Amino acid sequence: MVVLAAGSGSDLFFPKVYDLIWSSVVLVVLLIVFAKFVMPKFNKVMNERAKKIKGQIEDATAMKQDAQKLKEKYDELLGSAKMEAEKIRQEARSQADQIVAEAQERAAAEAEKIRQEAKADLEAQKAKALSDLSAEVGSLAVSMASKILGSELKDPGVQTSMSDSAISRIGSGEEK
Amino acid sequence: MPELLLASGPDFPSVSELLPNAPLFHGTIFAINSIILIRLVATALILLIMCIAAARAKVVPGRFQSAVEWVIDFLRSSIVYEFLGEAQGERYTNLIVTLFVSIFLFNFCENIPGANVAADTTIAMPLILAVWSLITYWAAGIRTKGLWKFLKDELLPKGVPWPIYILLVPINLLEIIIIRPFSLTIRLFINMVAGYLLVGLCFAATQWFFFSTGWDLKWIGAVSLLGGFVMTCFEMMVDAIQAYIFSVLTAAYIMLSIPDSSEVGAGDPVKASKLQAKIGSNKAKSLSKVKG
Numbered sequence: 001m002v003v004l005a006a007g008s009g010s011d012l013f014f015p016k017v018y019d020l021i022w023s024s025v026v027l028v029v030l031l032i033v034f035a036k037f038v039m040p041k042f043n044k045v046m047n048e049r050a051k052k053i054k055g056q057i058e059d060a061t062a063m064k065q066d067a068q069k070l071k072e073k074y075d076e077l078l079g080s081a082k083m084e085a086e087k088i089r090q091e092a093r094s095q096a097d098q099i100v101a102e103a104q105e106r107a108a109a110e111a112e113k114i115r116q117e118a119k120a121d122l123e124a125q126k127a128k129a130l131s132d133l134s135a136e137v138g139s140l141a142v143s144m145a146s147k148i149l150g151s152e153l154k155d156p157g158v159q160t161s162m163s164d165s166a167i168s169r170i171g172s173g174e175e176k
Numbered sequence: 177m178p179e180l181l182l183a184s185g186p187d188f189p190s191v192s193e194l195l196p197n198a199p200l201f202h203g204t205i206f207a208i209n210s211i212i213l214i215r216l217v218a219t220a221l222i223l224l225i226m227c228i229a230a231a232r233a234k235v236v237p238g239r240f241q242s243a244v245e246w247v248i249d250f251l252r253s254s255i256v257y258e259f260l261g262e263a264q265g266e267r268y269t270n271l272i273v274t275l276f277v278s279i280f281l282f283n284f285c286e287n288i289p290g291a292n293v294a295a296d297t298t299i300a301m302p303l304i305l306a307v308w309s310l311i312t313y314w315a316a317g318i319r320t321k322g323l324w325k326f327l328k329d330e331l332l333p334k335g336v337p338w339p340i341y342i343l344l345v346p347i348n349l350l351e352i353i354i355i356r357p358f359s360l361t362i363r364l365f366i367n368m369v370a371g372y373l374l375v376g377l378c379f380a381a382t383q384w385f386f387f388s389t390g391w392d393l394k395w396i397g398a399v400s401l402l403g404g405f406v407m408t409c410f411e412m413m414v415d416a417i418q419a420y421i422f423s424v425l426t427a428a429y430i431m432l433s434i435p436d437s438s439e440v441g442a443g444d445p446v447k448a449s450k451l452q453a454k455i456g457s458n459k460a461k462s463l464s465k466v467k468g
Contacts, residue, residue, distance in 0.1 A: 011191075011195050012298075013299055014299070015298065015300035016300065017205050018204070018208070019209075019212060019299075019300035022206075022212045022215065022300075023303070023304040026215055026219045026301070027278070027304050027308060030222065030274055031271070033223050033226070035270045035274070037230060038227060038229075039269065039273060039274075042233055042244070042245060045233040045234065045235060046248075046249075048235050049237075
């Protein structure tokens with residue numbers, strides 16, 4: 001009742017002219033500033049951001065695709081490199097086998113040569129020993145025979161005939 | 177005896193405080209009273225804040241810019257696009273954002289110490305806002321349909337037997353000229369008046385019980401102080417809700433004025449396809465505008 005007593009409530013609903021004017025001024029200023037400056041600026045920034053985000057997503061997708069391609073390329077390269085390595089290894093192995101075989105062959109040939117030389121040497125030595133021995137045996141036989149038959153052979157005639165016959169026998173190969 | 181009662185009772189707020197004298201330019205049409213002064217200061221602050229925010233707006237936003245953008249985005253997606261669609265609604269985004277931000281911050285002045293009254297607690301401000309809403313939805317209807325078609329759609333709804341039109345035409349005319357803007361005006365204005373009186377009542381009671389009564393009654397002051405705190409929080413909510421309702425209703429009135437594809441499509445398929453094509457070309461136009 002105190003509230004109602006103090007003022008006439010119906011006056012509230014009748015706008016004053018100056019109030020209408022100031023309200024209009026305020027609204028027009030607000031509308032113009034919002035429409036001409038505030039909203040365009042925010043729209044611009046927000047669109048820019050949307051565009052940027054979209055661009056970044058596209059970039060990321062493109063980069064992913066590039067990476068995928070690169071990976072495929074590297075996988076391919078790696079595969080061919082592995083094959084190459086395998087080929088090289090096999091070649092090396094066969095070459096090594098060949099080298100070993102050649103070395104073995106050469107070693108065998110060398111051994112054979114050494115053996116032949118040794119054999120020839122042996123033969124030569126044997127022949128020399130035989131000829132030396134026959135000379136030695138001759139003189140030894142004469143000296144032994146002269147010791148045994150010393151008395152009888154004092155006579156130079158006998159001596160000569162006996163030695164001749166012995167030599168002829170040796171010469172003809174009848175050693176016994 | 178009543179004077180004594182008045183002097184000894186709490187200093188309750190009265191509606192006469194909402195009809196202040198105009199000390200500046202008194203007697204002219206540019207007179208300024210205290211509420212208009214609050215409104216002018218509030219307008220200056222709104223412009224200052226929004227212009228600083230806009231001028232400093234960057235692609236990577238700061239905290240304040242994010243908040244402003246959140247409000248714009250919310251209004252755009254939940255009011256403009258929801259009611260008007262993206263193609264037809266884009267041109268009304270500026271209006272809806274301006275209405276919501278201005279009304280909310282005008283309302284919010286009632287919670288600011290020193291102002292203590294909303295900047296739109298005289299009927300002139302809600303009235304002017306509602307008149308702008310009226311102008312907008314009439315312009316929207318005339319622009320998209322032409323004056324005659326707009327009036328025909330509004331006044332002569334389809335599927336009604338013709339004698340009813342005798343009743344419907346004046347009612348609908350009253351609706352689009354008087355009732356819509358006045359309901360907008362009165363709803364906003366009365367909410368602000370009620371908020372002012374409620375919060376004022378609580379704090380006046382607190383003052384009186386704390387400083388003019390005996391110890392046995394001071395606890396009532398504590399209760400009313402708590403009540404004032406609660407009412408202030410409640411009013412903050414009301415401020416936002418009233419701004420939202422005003423914006424939503426304006427968007428809804430614009431929606432009722434412009435052609436709606438689903439509504440037309442039900443009755444007339446040829447017209448609907450034509451309209452779809454028109455909306456499509458509008459969309460393409462707005463898109464090319466964005467690109468340009």
